[in-house]
Amino acid sequence: MSFPAFFADAPAITLKDPLAAFLGAPADGLITYRYEDAVRLAGHSCPTVAGVWLMTLRALRALWPDSMPERGAAQVLMADDQTDGVTGVMAAVAGLLTGAAGPGGFKGIAGRFCRADLLRFDSGTGAELALRRLDTGRMALAHYHPELVPADPEMRPRLQAVLAGSDDPEDHARFTLLWQERVKRILVDFADQPDLVRIEVR
Numbered sequence: 001m002s003f004p005a006f007f008a009d010a011p012a013i014t015l016k017d018p019l020a021a022f023l024g025a026p027a028d029g030l031i032t033y034r035y036e037d038a039v040r041l042a043g044h045s046c047p048t049v050a051g052v053w054l055m056t057l058r059a060l061r062a063l064w065p066d067s068m069p070e071r072g073a074a075q076v077l078m079a080d081d082q083t084d085g086v087t088g089v090m091a092a093v094a095g096l097l098t099g100a101a102g103p104g105g106f107k108g109i110a111g112r113f114c115r116a117d118l119l120r121f122d123s124g125t126g127a128e129l130a131l132r133r134l135d136t137g138r139m140a141l142a143h144y145h146p147e148l149v150p151a152d153p154e155m156r157p158r159l160q161a162v163l164a165g166s167d168d169p170e171d172h173a174r175f176t177l178l179w180q181e182r183v184k185r186i187l188v189d190f191a192d193q194p195d196l197v198r199i200e201v202r
Contacts, residue, residue, distance in 0.1 A: 006184040006187070007035050010035035011035075013061075013097065014033075015033065015069050016029050016031075016071065017072060018112075018113060019099075019106075019109075022109070033097055035050070035187060041092060042089055047146045047182060047183060048089055048090065050187045051090075051186065052089070052093045052094055052144075054186070054191060054196070056129065057097070058199050059140035059199055060097065060098070060140075062199045063133050063139075072098070072100075072115055073135065074133050074134060075100060075119070075134065076119045076120070076129065077123035077130040078119075078122075079124075079125060079127060079129070080121065080128075081122055082121045090128070090129060094129060095119055098118070099118070101115045101119055102117065103117055105117070105118065118134075125141055128142060129142045130142065140201050140202075141202065142199055143198040143199075144197055145196055146186065146196075151179075151182050152181065154174065154178060155182070158172075159179075
């Protein structure tokens with residue numbers, strides 16, 4: 001399996017996970033997540049996956065500005081219903097990083113480490129995604145503006161050609177190249193651009 005080379009340059013994050021430490025895998029409880037982990041989970045790489053990756057990383061760092069973020073210690077609050085648009089995909093990636101899960105999630109051990117019901121929808125926060133620390137109640141609201149990194153104008157006609165059943169291998173090759181080039185610009189070239197992902201802490 002070969003991922004695009006730029007995946008290695010995308011922001012990564014190391015989290016401490018008390019449940020992982022408790023159960024000894026890994027023993028120190030420190031887990032590093034990279035963008036390719038989100039791609040494995042979602043099954044694809046796109047501006048949505050890239051965006052929620054950046055939103056969740058930034059929100060975690062905003063809630064733990066002076067220490068390593070803790071997995072399993074924050075609620076994930078999605079603005080929309082789970083069935084709306086790409087909300088389910090975004091929630092899955094946010095859940096990967098935070099450990100937050102819906103009703104079917106891990107129920108905990110003797111009242112500790114519960115991950116169930118930490119993922120909520122129709123939250124009414126006004127942000128596509130928000131994280132709330134369980135201990136302090138402090139909240140980080142994330143807003144994503146992918147329109148600041150537009151696609152190459154050539155990408156749409158190439159996509160249309162592929163969807164129409166084009167037999168020209170160049171159409172598909174150019175489409176995938178241009179598609180991932182936009183993802184690269186979001187994740188690498190513009191990752192630190194403050195207007196791409198805005199975080200509001202309350």
